[in-house]
Amino acid sequence: MDSLFGPPIDLAGLPNFARVESGPRRTVFCGRVSTKDQQNPSSSIPRQVSLAAQRLKDGEEFAGHFWDVESGMLPPESRGLGPQEMYDALHVKTPRDGGLQDLLDRAELLGVTHVLAERSDRVARAMLTSLTVEHELQKIGVEVVYANEPIGGTESGRLRTRRYGQVEAELFRTAMLEMSMGGQVQHAINGWNHGIPPYPYIAVVDKDAPPPAPGRFGEARPKKKLVPHADPRRFDASRELCRLRREEHLKAADIIAILSADRSRYPIEGRWTHNRVEGLIANPKLTGYQVYNRKASRTGRPGFSRWNPISQWVWSPRPAHDAVVSLQEWKAAQEVTAGLRANASDGPLLRIRAAAGRRGLTVTVVEKTGSHTQYRIGGRLVVMPDPVPDAVAQQVIEELENAA
DSSP, X not given: XXXXXXXXXXXXXXXXXXXXXXXXXXXXXXXEEOGGGTOOHHHHHHHHHHHHGGGSOXXXXXXXXXXXXXXXXXXXXXXXXXXXXXXXTTTOSSOOOOOHHHHHHHHHHHTOOEEEESSGGGTOSSHHHHHHHHHHHHHTTOEEEETTSOSSSOHHXXXXXXXXXXXXXXXXXXXXXXXXXXXXXXXXXXXXXXXXXXXXEEEEEOTTSOOOOTTOSSOXXXXXXXXXXSSTHHHHHHHHHHHHHHXXXXXXXXXXXXXXXXXXXXXXXXXXXXXXXHHHHHOGGGGTOOEEOOEEOOSSSTTOOEEOOGGGOEEOSSOOSOOSSOHHHHHHHHHHHHHHHHHHHHHHHHHHHHHHHHTTOOEEEEEEOSSEEEEEETTEEEEEESSOOHHHHHHHHHHHHHTO
16 A cells, blocks of 8 residues: 655656565465355355455456355365365366365465455355464465454454454354254253264154254254164174173174174174274164264364264263163273273383383383383383284393393
8 A cells, every 4th residue: 555645746757756566466266155055056155256256456357166065164174175076076167276275285385375255154164274274374475354353444444344254154164063062962861863873773763853943044954863774683792792892802803803704693784893993882872872073074184983972972861772881881891992002001001010010120211202101110221113013022021031
């Protein structure tokens, strides 16, 4: 912006009177539409382009279009992971050169100078994410412009409008999460199933569930409850594998060997695997209760779900379907599983402690990092990976015995 207090004489002819752009403008469009909002990408994206284009200079056109069909709650690296065929099937007339993460990765290489979007929540509903995107682009000299911001005026006024918009987007995001979580909690409390039915069950529509409210926004999905699978052997197989863990303290590999040896008694599509066995043993729905919020599916890592603490699980107040095992039996199986895992990770270290103890030495932790731990064994300092591999443990034990 030119100064309001100009020179007393005409200096327009001097070479540095007007700031010369270091290069031509190269402006790209950035957009997003969320299918969870029941928006139509084929109409929403072109509309966003039209609004953002109002901030282009005369005669200027977008040099690229970067947009996603993703939730605004996801970080950039978790967006745009779907195949191009998915985007082609949407029949959006606006071309797509990539998503938000592609823009961040290629902006400097493409010589982008400006990024135009309809408003800040098209970048992200989380304020930290949108601020991070703006900061990363600003570091390489790219200016982010939102079409709903005022033109002219003071920088503080423009910034205030931008930050208010980002706060509103995050408040909307938080409110939507609260309402969604509240609805899912009530869904579980009423005994209705979430997700894929466990191995011994199938999900059927609950005919006694109240009909959806008239005029409800979005698609109405039927409420479903779990009932035993038509093949009663599945119940017996689930009960037996839980018993093998609870009473015989068998590891997954041993349980798989038993189940696989008699497929006529323990049927399974494909084959019994470690994840299937451990997943069934850990699944509290086998107790007859409906349970929600066991996993946090949105972790920023595609295909990866994080287990939530049991204290955060939502249980139906009473059994909602036939039980494979009792609550007490399920709890006992989890305690055995925890013990097996502790022995698997601590076993080698326990052997080292026992070997050191035979020489009258103690093993103490000196310092821990993310992957290794430094121990003091008598007067020696030993660095070992976490958890300690059997081969490393055996080497340390042999050194202790040879030093005796």
